[in-house]
Amino acid sequence: MLTQPCTPPRSAAKLGHVTSKLPHRRTRRFSHAPWLLFCAAAAASCGAPAAEPRAAPSSVLLVTIDTLRADRLGCYGHTRAHTPNIDGLATRGVRFERALSVAPLTFPAHVSLMSGTIPPHHGARDNGVFRAVEELDLLAEVLRETGLRTAAFTAAFVLDSQFGLDQGFEEYGDVPQRVMHPKGMLEHRSAAEVNAEAFAWLNTLDESEPFFLWLHYFEPHLPYPPPNERPAALRDHPYDAEVSNADRALGQVLARLEELGRGEETLVVLTSDHGESLGEHGEASHSFFVYQAVLHVPLIFSHASLPAGSTVSSNASLVDVMPTLLELLEIEGPPLPPPARSLAASVRGAASTASSPPPPVYFESLNSLLNYGWAPLQGVTLGDDKYIRAPRAELYDIARDPAELSNLLATDAERARALEEMLVALLAANPGREGAERELSDSDRVRLAGLGYTGAASPAVTENTLADPKDGIERVRKEELILELFNAGRHAEGVGVLRELLEGDPANPVFNSRFGFVQLMQGRFDEAIPYLERSIENGYRVAENVTNLALCFLYTQRLDRARTVFEEALAINAKYLPALFGLAQVHVGQGDPDAARDRLDELLGLWRGGEDPIIAQARQLLATLPR
Ligand SMILES: [Zn+2]
Structure with missing residues (x-):
């Protein structure tokens, strides 16, 4: 009985745990493997036409469009979308209907994508203060070791090479430093600039050299351009306009690959690190909550060897991309901890006949814990069931209730308990990692260790004494409003709102940081110092906040x-x-x-x-x- 007829033997799984960087054997890259012939024979014996197998891809273009909700693309059903290039990829390739991010944060999500591991394993839990550790076998390292030329060109500072995602890339394009003002983590550049560097790099390759090129676009992320820089039809829809701008940039890269004669050999993979709330559940952008608005991302694999225009309906995770991509390239990858799995059989069009049911898909956001001192959010999705662990836990049927408005926890506690057990098992298989923290405050370090996020293997504990982030979102919105008030010259009003927030939550790192900044801007340096010191002590350790304190001194x-x-x-x-x-x-x-x-x-x-x-x-x- 054939269970996975189109899955090649994966000898890597027998290698056991690998701690060093192992040489990744490229298996059968240039000839059709026995397993492929075996597949054709199996298909013939089942009555299916034995089509001439197309050569496997030898090069890869991976494009991550930051902050891209799946449901804002034409191929995912958005009627207002103007995304012909992404839609074209889906028409020519395989589209995952329900691909899910691991975290609504750029850096942790990208480390998961590039390592095939969830944040508890790789240890990068937030932007800016963690790094991708050396011990990880990153996708670029595996591909480079098998002989591919490698390059990445990124569009946001959060992915800067100093945070470690450059491992394995011969060339890694960072965002140049341009803005002296405290824009900090939002420092970014346009897709056109990313493309220009990518085109220059492609020109340096010999035409026979296989390559791995990763491009990161930042367009759909805030801030949006003024209306006159948006396509006419989307003038009143800034988010859709930016998605369309990113799509156009993707089209230019695809066209360039064709011009260079590299289109046919190249597997194109399109995805995103996370979505955007756009006001759902009271959240304006992303990073705080873990609802579908920020977790449901596009995932498309496109290559001539794959069944054009097909879709996969089962849940997939960003951690599945690396093992899937390697298998499609017929390259042996490193063994990965659960829940990562190769979806190559689904991508190749084999019916989902896996002997074991799909594992739960993991997600988290520690932003509320690390930056606000509130409870973290973690959870799993299994089939249509989605469970969010929080001081007030949540359970949703995301097929019937995609907007997650009806919490079923009270009516189906049994199902929630089963999912909580799966979450505990998953965390036990991915013990916290030390060493990924770069500059955590002492209190964050203690908090992470105490909750089981770092150090020895212990399942994470729900800290019931911490506030539920659902109760904090109004305060987060108010805090965002303060910037608008200051930009509009309404300083006294802004200070009033800040005082109110601090009275309700005097230890809050972000609120203290904002108040200190306001004092600094008004020349009250001595008044600013205790607020800035408290914000840093309590965990808000981004460079601009620490610099503000230094300026006061x-x-x-x-x-x-x-x-x-x-x-x-x-x-x-x-x-x-x-x-x-x-x-x-x-x-x-x-x-x-x-x-x-x-x-x-x-x-x-x-x-x-x-x-x-x-x-x-x-x-x-x-x-x-x-x-
Ligand atoms: Zn992002």
């Missing part, structure tokens, strides 16, 4: 303290230009012009933007220093 002439804190900011983000400039000023104040010059040279070397007042100041300061 600089402007009040506490230079030793300023220096230490600027250095802390640079340990979090070595390329944060305001921290480099501040540190240079400290060195000048301390009578160390050589050190100041080094910092300024470093800063100007990183700068890729047009004229900026602070760059002009940096140049001025440099000119005053003795050479």
Whole structure:
């Protein structure tokens, strides 16, 4: 009895646990394998036509479009969409109807995609303060070891090479540092700029060299462009307009591959790291909640060897992409912990005849824990059942109730209990990893360890004393409103809202950070310091927040303290230009012009933007220093 007729033997699974970087054998890349002939024979014996098998792909184009909801694409049924290139991929390839992200956060989701492991295994739980550790066998490393040329061009700072996703890439295009203002993690560039670098790299390849090219576009992520930069039909729909802009960029890459004669050999994989709430459940964007709006992502595999226009209806996870892709390329991958699995049989069109039922799909968001001090969210989806562990847990039937408006927990506690057990088992198989934290605060470290997220294998514990994020979303919305009030010059009103938020939640890291920033902007440095210190102590350790504290010390002439804190900011983000400039000023104040010059040279070397007042100041300061 054939159970998986089109799955090649996977000897990698017999290798046992591999800790070192193993040489990944490329099996049968240039000839049709016995298993392929075996498949054809099996198909013939079942009465199916034995079609001439097409050659397996030898190169890969992986495109991740940040913040892309599946249901905003034409091929996923969105009537207003203008996404002809993505829709065309689906027409020529295989589309997963229900692919799910592991986390609504760019960096953790991309590490899962590139490693085939869930965040509890790889340890990257948030943007900015974690890294992809060396021990992971990342997709690019596997492909490079089998002889593919590798390059990645990314569009957002969150994926900067300093966070470790560059492992295995011969070339890794970071976002140039351009903006001196505290835009921090939102630093990004256009898909056109990403494409320009990719085209230049493709031109350096010999035409016979197989390649792995990863492109990351950021268009659908906030902020949106002004109406005059949107396609006419989508002028009033900024999100759809940005999706359309990303689609156009994808079309340009596909056209370039055809021009270069590389289209036929190239497997194209299109997906996203997470979706966008767009106001659902009270969330404007993403990172906080784990509803389908942010978890349901597109996933399309397109190549001439695959059945054109077919769909897969069962649940798939971002962690399944790496093993699937490797199997389609006939490359042996590293053994992966559960729940990752190859979906190559489904992609090739074999009916889902796997002997074991599909595993639960894992998801999480620790954003509420790490940045607000509220309870984390974790859960699993199995078939149509979706369970979210929280102080007030949730259970949904996502087929009947895709908007997740009707919590079935009270009426079906038994089902919730079964899913909670699956979650516990999954976490036990993926014990927390130490070493992925870069610059966590002590309190975050303690919190993560105490809840079982790092260190020894222990199932995560629901911390009932922490607030439910559902109760915090109103406060998050208010906090977002503050920026708008300040931009509109309504400072007093903004300060009033902030005071109100702090009264209700005095330890909240983000609220303290905002209040400190407001004091800093108004020149009240001494007032700002305790708020900024508290925000950092309680976990808000992004480089711009730490830099704001350092600036308070600089402007009040506490230079030793300023220096230490600027250095802390640079340990979090070595390329944060305001921290480099501040540190240079400290060195000048301390009578160390050589050190100041080094910092300024470093800063100007990183700068890729047009004229900026602070760059002009940096140049001025440099000119005053003795050479
Ligand atoms: Zn993202």
